[in-house]
Amino acid sequence: MMSFLEIVLRVAGWLVLAPLLPGIINKVKAWVAGRRGPPVLQLYYDLGRLWQKGVVLSTLASPGFIAGPAVTWVAIFGAAMLLPLGPAGAALSFRGDVLLLIYLLALARFCTTWAALETGSAFEGMGAAREVSYAVLSEAALITAVLTLSVHTGSVTLATMLEPAAGAGAALLGAGLFCVLLAENCRVPFDDPNTHLELTMIHEAMILDHSGPPLAAILHGAAMKLLFFALLLIEAVVPVGTLSPFAAAATLAASVLAVTVAVGLVESLLARLAFRRVPLLLTTAFLLCLFALLVAWKGGAA
Amino acid sequence: MLFVMSLGPLLFAAVFGQLASLLASRRMPKLWLTLTLAGFALALTAAVLVLATGIEWEWRSAFPLCGEPLHLRLDAISALFLALLAVVGGAGSVYAGGYWPDRVHPLSAPAGRLWWSVLVFSLFVTLLSSNGLHFLIGWELFTLSAYYLITLDRQRVEVRSAGWLYLGASHVGMVCLFAFFAALASQTGSWELGPMCEHAKLAPLFWLALVGFGLKSGMFPLHVWLPSAHANAPSHVSAMLSGMTLKMGIYGLVRFSGWLPVPVAAGWTVASLGVASAVLGVAFALGQHDLKRLLAYHSVENIGIILVGLGFALVALTHGDAAWGRLALAGALLHVWNHGLFKSLLFLGAGSVLHATGTREMSRLGGLWRAMPWTAGLFALGAAAISGLPPLNGFVSEWLVFLGLFDATVSHGTATWTAVPAAILLGVTGALALACFVKVCGVVFLGAPRSDAAAHAHDSGPSLRGPMLLLAAACVAIGLAPVLFWPAIARAVGEWKPAWQGTDAPAPLLTLGWVHLALAALATAAAVWLWRKAQRSGFRRALTWDCGYAAPTTRMQYTAGSFAGIITEWFAWILRPSRHEQRPDELFSASASFEEHTPETVLEHLVQPVGTVVMRVSTAVRRLQQGKLQAYLLYLLVGVAGLAALVMSGDGP
Numbered sequence: 028m029m030s031f032l033e034i035v036l037r038v039a040g041w042l043v044l045a046p047l048l049p050g051i052i053n054k055v056k057a058w059v060a061g062r063r064g065p066p067v068l069q070l071y072y073d074l075g076r077l078w079q080k081g082v083v084l085s086t087l088a089s090p091g092f093i094a095g096p097a098v099t100w101v102a103i104f105g106a107a108m109l110l111p112l113g114p115a116g117a118a119l120s121f122r123g124d125v126l127l128l129i130y131l132l133a134l135a136r137f138c139t140t141w142a143a144l145e146t147g148s149a150f151e152g153m154g155a156a157r158e159v160s161y162a163v164l165s166e167a168a169l170i171t172a173v174l175t176l177s178v179h180t181g182s183v184t185l186a187t188m189l190e191p192a193a194g195a196g197a198a199l200l201g202a203g204l205f206c207v208l209l210a211e212n213c214r215v216p217f218d219d220p221n222t223h224l225e226l227t228m229i230h231e232a233m234i235l236d237h238s239g240p241p242l243a244a245i246l247h248g249a250a251m252k253l254l255f256f257a258l259l260l261i262e263a264v265v266p267v268g269t270l271s272p273f274a275a276a277a278t279l280a281a282s283v284l285a286v287t288v289a290v291g292l293v294e295s296l297l298a299r300l301a302f303r304r305v306p307l308l309l310t311t312a313f314l315l316c317l318f319a320l321l322v323a324w325k326g327g328a329a
Numbered sequence: 330m331l332f333v334m335s336l337g338p339l340l341f342a343a344v345f346g347q348l349a350s351l352l353a354s355r356r357m358p359k360l361w362l363t364l365t366l367a368g369f370a371l372a373l374t375a376a377v378l379v380l381a382t383g384i385e386w387e388w389r390s391a392f393p394l395c396g397e398p399l400h401l402r403l404d405a406i407s408a409l410f411l412a413l414l415a416v417v418g419g420a421g422s423v424y425a426g427g428y429w430p431d432r433v434h435p436l437s438a439p440a441g442r443l444w445w446s447v448l449v450f451s452l453f454v455t456l457l458s459s460n461g462l463h464f465l466i467g468w469e470l471f472t473l474s475a476y477y478l479i480t481l482d483r484q485r486v487e488v489r490s491a492g493w494l495y496l497g498a499s500h501v502g503m504v505c506l507f508a509f510f511a512a513l514a515s516q517t518g519s520w521e522l523g524p525m526c527e528h529a530k531l532a533p534l535f536w537l538a539l540v541g542f543g544l545k546s547g548m549f550p551l552h553v554w555l556p557s558a559h560a561n562a563p564s565h566v567s568a569m570l571s572g573m574t575l576k577m578g579i580y581g582l583v584r585f586s587g588w589l590p591v592p593v594a595a596g597w598t599v600a601s602l603g604v605a606s607a608v609l610g611v612a613f614a615l616g617q618h619d620l621k622r623l624l625a626y627h628s629v630e631n632i633g634i635i636l637v638g639l640g641f642a643l644v645a646l647t648h649g650d651a652a653w654g655r656l657a658l659a660g661a662l663l664h665v666w667n668h669g670l671f672k673s674l675l676f677l678g679a680g681s682v683l684h685a686t687g688t689r690e691m692s693r694l695g696g697l698w699r700a701m702p703w704t705a706g707l708f709a710l711g712a713a714a715i716s717g718l719p720p721l722n723g724f725v726s727e728w729l730v731f732l733g734l735f736d737a738t739v740s741h742g743t744a745t746w747t748a749v750p751a752a753i754l755l756g757v758t759g760a761l762a763l764a765c766f767v768k769v770c771g772v773v774f775l776g777a778p779r780s781d782a783a784a785h786a787h788d789s790g791p792s793l794r795g796p797m798l799l800l801a802a803a804c805v806a807i808g809l810a811p812v813l814f815w816p817a818i819a820r821a822v823g824e825w826k827p828a829w830q831g832t833d834a835p836a837p838l839l840t841l842g843w844v845h846l847a848l849a850a851l852a853t854a855a856a857v858w859l860w861r862k863a864q865r866s867g868f869r870r871a872l873t874w875d876c877g878y879a880a881p882t883t884r885m886q887y888t889a890g891s892f893a894g895i896i897t898e899w900f901a902w903i904l905r906p907s908r909h910e911q912r913p914d915e916l917f918s919a920s921a922s923f924e925e926h927t928p929e930t931v932l933e934h935l936v937q938p939v940g941t942v943v944m945r946v947s948t949a950v951r952r953l954q955q956g957k958l959q960a961y962l963l964y965l966l967v968g969v970a971g972l973a974a975l976v977m978s979g980d981g982p
Contacts, residue, residue, distance in 0.1 A: 078862075080866060081867035081869060082863040082866060082869070083869045083870075083871050083874075084870050085872070085873040085874070086870050087775075087776055087777050089698045089702075089705075090860060093859055094856035094860065096859065097855040097856040097860075098855065098856060100855060101848065102852075104851075105851070121841070122837055123735075126728050126735075130718060130724055130759070131719060133716070133718060133759065133760065133763055137716060141709075141767060141770060141771065144772075144776060146874075147695070147696070147776030147777045147881070147886045148874070148875045149887055152887025152892060153887065155767065155771070155887075156768075156895060159767055159768075162763075163757055163761055170753050174735070174738055177735055177738060177739055178741075183739070235875075235876065239863060240859060241863060306899070
């Protein structure tokens with residue numbers, strides 16, 4: 028059983044560290060472009076400021092417009108609690124928790140898109156439609172990735188599945204999951220978090236009408252989701268669970284930094300894909316995960 | 330054994346309650362409702378007793394009905410379906426009073442009550458009878474009464490054609506069932522039903538049952554009758570049809586795959602059909618613009634999920650009764666309940682929308698949450714449940730099926746070959762269903778009203794809201810405390826396969842229940858807190874920002890078609906949408922339009938062409954029949970000559 032202190036530390040870690048990631052990505056992008064860029068802690072300032080601001084609500088919006096971001100945040104937080112952190116394990120672990128994790132992300136998606144459709148705006152409808160459509164493919168890739176880990180370890184409990192990582196197929200799985208990370212977190216080349224052209228956006232288009240504390244909840248939730256996918260990717264590739272606690276913590280920190288820098292580099296060096304090409308890239312991610320599954324099943328079974 | 334003693338009287342009272350309500354249906358709606366509800370309450374008590382204690386009730390009488398002695402039985406499997414019937418039927422009966430009242434429908438409302446009673450009575454008979462002949466009689470009776478319920482509003486031509494299609498399709502299935510039961514009776518020498526797994530030669534009969542029962546359950550590609558029938562029936566009937574009578578097909582499959590030996594290929598056939606139903610059902614649903622038709626296609630999807638579970642249970646039988654089969658079957662059976670509950674909830678919600686606005690066309694709705702907050706909230710709950718989202722009941726059953734599939738994958742046997750694609754496609758189905766229900770909720774209840782009818786809607790009264798609240802409460806209960814419902818499912822699984830008996834949960838359902846509770850509490854707390862926080866920091870209502878557009882109109886909103894456009898494009902190979910486009914031809918074009926319609930592909934591109942060919946051949950053959958005596962003499966002569974030639978050419982004995 029986990030001690031109270033450990034739980035507090037874990038919750039605090041997720042809450043406090045998550046907003047660091049978008050800051051690092053922006054810093055990397057600024058360096059590559061030769062700019063100074065916003066401070067790494069910019070998102071913290073933004074969150075603090077938004078939390079104190081008032082709310083402008085669309086005349087069409089129902090209470091679900093504010094409940095949506097709240098439930099989204101809770102769902103992502105729940106998924107984060109289920110994710111084991113190397114030798115420290117998860118806050119809660121049981122057989123089949125991996126499926127709950129995937130469906131918690133679906134719950135988050137349901138609530139975000141619900142809130143987006145509250146406003147009756149065409150832009151937000153557009154963003155929501157893209158979000159749910161591309162999620163179909165990224166969910167297929169995610170389930171395949173999870174199956175790979177299951178087949179490799181013979182378990183359906185996340186803590187056991189992630190302990191030895193994916194073995195021989197790790198590179199394939201890592202590539203697939205990195206694509207899923209980019210798609211699920213609406214980064215280039217799937218989406219452009221910086222653009223101000225609403226027609227080309229997914230996530231940003233969905234939250235155009237949000238303001239004040241609900242927007243803060245959305246931004247913090249998105250940061251947690253990014254950290255969540257980064258950790259999932261790392262633990263699927265690097266056998267963090269087998270390391271000593273100190274080494275594991277150091278590895279996790281270094282790897283999260285590496286993934287974040289990689290996202291920043293991708294964002295600086297690639298252009299956003301045309302929307303009709305997005306399914307192709309996601310299908311590639313799915314195929315990468317599928318090959319990893321074949322490797323785990325046929326290659327590593329003996 | 331007080332329980333066993335009380336079961337018989339309870340069930341007989343339930344059946345007689347239904348019969349009495351039949352008599353009261355014409356003139357006395359209040360008495361009819363009381364008797365019907367009493368019948369359901371008694372049946373529910375009996376079912377719960379069986380499911381809670383695991384005792385089986387069997388009753389034989391020498392009294393012959395249609396030449397066969399009466400033999401009734403209530404075991405865990407039939408009790409599972411009986412309990413669902415009682416809940417869905419009870420909700421539907423109350424809803425009918427407010428939705429299809431006598432003062433609006435003076436003729437069809439009493440008829441509706443009559444046929445409703447007949448339907449419920451015949452469903453009781455089918456579920457309880459343990460004799461092939463009586464099963465068939467009950468089955469035919471419920472098929473016919475469902476036809477009269479579907480065509481209650483038969484002034485409308487589309488209702489009549491939907492009813493006709495239903496009747497025709499059902500009887501194709503009926504023919505298969507006749508063949509199935511007749512062959513069974515001739516092989517075993519009696520119409521008696523019961524466990525007979527030792528007769529290995531009965532295995533091929535499974536294919537007849539699969540077509541007969543599969544057609545009733547709406548499995549792809551035998552679902553052609555389902556969308557139009559469920560869309561055009563009155564909503565309480567749609568709820569009953571989707572919630573319960575589709576499950577009768579599943580009941581037949583579960584019942585007879587448990588009692589009879591099955592062919593080796595049965596498992597993966599059922600699982601593949603299930604996967605096809607799940608993915609294509611939801612794909613067709615995404616292409617629909619009619620709210621009730623969309624819900625009907627989701628029934629195909631959910632039946633698919635149930636069939637995947639059942640299919641893998643059958644696969645497990647050929648793998649030495651692997652434990653994952655138990656999980657898959659438990660998931661399938663729990664999904665029978667869950668789908669029954671949330672689909673009737675959604676159909677009743679759609680009924681309230683139809684009642685308030687007079688249209689099922691989603692592109693004419695919108696913004697209904699303001700006028701109909703109860704309906705919107707309950708429909709949203711049903712939508713989240715059917716999308717399989719935690720912490721509701723849909724997730725629990727899908728989770729069990731998924732666990733079964735994952736365990737089958739991990740087993741590294743030949744089952745892995747089917748389990749991997751099934752698991753991936755089930756995940757895809759979940760994501761597609763989510764997309765579809767976000768679309769429905771968004772287009773119907775959120776945003777701005779797209780027509781006057783939607784702008785002047787009103788929320789439904791207590792007789793419409795009460796049944797929906799009951800169904801929603803059941804969804805929440807199974808979601809938050811799945812472990813309470815586990816013994817019932819476990820008993821039904823044990824009844825299907827005695828080797829899988831035992832009430833211990835194979836998966837940490839208790840933990841899942843606690844997690845769901847925590848999630849629900851946390852989500853509610855967070856929503857309330859954020860709402861308060863927003864209120865404290867100051868609320869300002871303003872026009873939707875829409876990137877600075879100052880004069881938005883309701884027509885600028887995303888519609889159902891545009892929302893689903895990306896996905897329906899992926900599935901265009903099977904949806905085959907028909908498009909009519911009039912492009913704007915000049916700079917200030919006066920008119921431009923775009924219309925898209927997704928037909929029932931299997932019906933229009935497969936069944937109808939075959940039907941046309943059959944009709945052509947029949948017309949051609951009819952020329953032989955012309956009423957001239959000379960012609961018939963000629964046929965006789967040719968026939969005799971042919972026979973003579975056959976005799977001459979043969980070697981002879």
